[in-house]
Amino acid sequence: MSHRPQLRIPATYMRGGTSKGVFFRLEDLPEAARTPGAARDALLLRAIGSPDPYGKHTDGMGGATSSTSKCVIVSPASVPGHDVDYLYGQVAIEAAFVDWSGNCGNLSAAVGPFAVANGLVDAARVPRDGLCIVRIWQANIGKTIVAHVPVHDGQVQEDGDFELDGVAFPAAEIVLEFVDPADAGEGGGAMFPTGNLVDELDVPGIGPLRATLIDAGIPTVFVDARDIGCDGTELQPAINDDPVALARFEAIRVAGALRMGLIGSPREAAARQHTPKVAFVAPPEDYVSSGGKRVAAAGIDLNVRALSMGRLHHAMMGTASVAIAAAAAIPGTLVNRAAGGGERTSVRFGHPSGTLRVGATVARIDGRWSVTKAVMSRSARTLMEGTVRVPADTLPL
Template sequence: MSNAPQLRIPATYMRGGTSKGVFFRREDLPERAREPGPARDALLMRVIGSPDPYGKHTDGMGGATSSTSKCVIIAKASLPDHDVDYLYGQVSIDSAFVDWSGNCGNLSAAVGPFAIANGLVDPARVPENGICTVRIWQANIGKTIVAQVPVVDGQVQETGDFELDGVTFPAAEIVLEFLDPADEGEGGGAMFPTGNLVDELDVPGVGALKATMITAGIPTVFVNAADLGYDGTELQPAINEDRSALAKLEAIRVAGALRMGLIQAPEDAVTRQHTPKVAFVAPAKDYVASSGKRIAAGDIDLNVRALSMGKLHHAMMGTASVAIATAAAVPGTLVNLAAGGGGREAVRFGHPSGTLRVGAAVAQVDGQWTATKAVMSRSARVLMEGAVRVPADSF
């Protein structure tokens, strides 16, 4: 019978936006897990408690949802004019898989505070009181994120009165700027990889759907809620308890991934669960959020619901929020049309937990749309710090 000792690995458990995950300094990981490969993936899966056929993560730090099955590795910056490298792993719940294909916009809010608290930002640049600007290299997608982190008495300010729908308690506001958010390296080499603002997407078993496919923030496939028989006010139970609905939405995701050039064959989607995202949009309409809060149509520009790792998200992923902001700013996309059309520098959209305001700056260059930045506010907080324990023979 195996009786391997447990390793003690320094770690911090943090909430960022509406997600939470286990944060590591790269230098604190066991040496064989500091580089990409099976050892690193196996370690992070054991930390989270995956794969778990029971879907509970009882024997790990995960929360058995896409929002809480996450790990982050932070290191000193590998590029000039940046403070840290940020690498994000989305850990599958019931399969032995870690997806490194995209970013987590919500946990991006926790990277700056973690970097400051762990001495990864030059102390000379951390004010005694004020805002510390942390330049983050998002290593998964090769993009820069600028975090504006409040500091009080030389320490990261975590408490405050900024309220974020989907998070129970208020905290300090952290403003995030996602620079040049379109991932031109994927698909067709453009923000809209098909070259169109709206496509007819043929989905096996579903039929032809109008779709806007964009790579800003994270590759995302937007469709109209009405084309799926929805009105855009749905909460999690309406989708996540309907197996046929989940199967239909996964089919849309796979068809979109193929059309965007993210995968070469349908079976490849199994190894790319984190991206692309699928979201459905609808004009503004009154609804009651999951918290019981009433959302009035007059207070929002549109409704959006998005799926993450095969389930409807309880709020909205940060990266998908970037995609929403960018698509809304481009006249003629499904997102823009659902919001009422025209030029828009910012929108407030409704999601299952409430509302969120996001903005983006876009322009046409040589006939192609580009985005210079997307901006949103989030918050972050340390939940626990110390060390995680994993059996030494688990990786």
């Protein structure tokens, strides 16, 4: 039997927000994986360690959760006025599948630092000390993200005192601006694909269910926690240890995807696990976070819990945070109602790990709502640099 040495692919393992993933420069990938297709998917699957029937990612770089089974490919910008292209792949854990249908808002925080550290931003635009403005083209959905990356002595500054609930240690703050985050070109080409602020879904096993269906940051289905027997203070075990609850949320996700026009039939949902997201909202209520932090109702505008890749998220996805900000700013949505109604430009919401403040600028033009910008703060850190090793038989000779 002949033996081929493993492929050695330059890569960086990074945390961005409450997620982490393997970052590649496009030029460092094997030639067969530099274009979309089966070879690229096979490479990323093997690097992460999927499919893993044990659900552990023992033989790969993944962390066996939706927050840690991610890959990013960064390349020089293909769109004028931008510094880099950013392509995101959500790698399934137990299935041989990479979902390219959306963005990761958390890992978006790491793209700017990665770009600066890897010389993908014009050196003349990187200050000796201060903020480096990195314009990112999010290639999955065709949107612009502006990252304000702190720089000290010409290098990306990673240490700082900014605390992000869901991350154990403080770091330097990175402000992200999601420019015109709505209308990703699917589901009718509008922030509200159905044209309604609240729809009624016919969900198998549940019946009629009110929902706000929005495409801002990422397609999201918002429901009222009380309508599904929840109170909005749930932590991961309450949902993830309950197969019946998980099946119910998947049914809601499928019904929402159908109404938004993201899929044509329920069977297509299995091949589109990353989008849409499902979130449930509730008015403020006291609870204790997963880290033991007491969250007081007086300090938040509403509670939100969201599912990613079929599981309740341990904090909040960055792209779902954009959707929360946009929906909260528009009177009449379920998110806005849970926050007390009225016009608002920002909200602080409670999630399983703590709280997060997000803001959005919205406008109503010719009877249609649009969001011009959503803003949030995140942090990022390089965890490891070097090469990822992948068995040579992953790719054809």
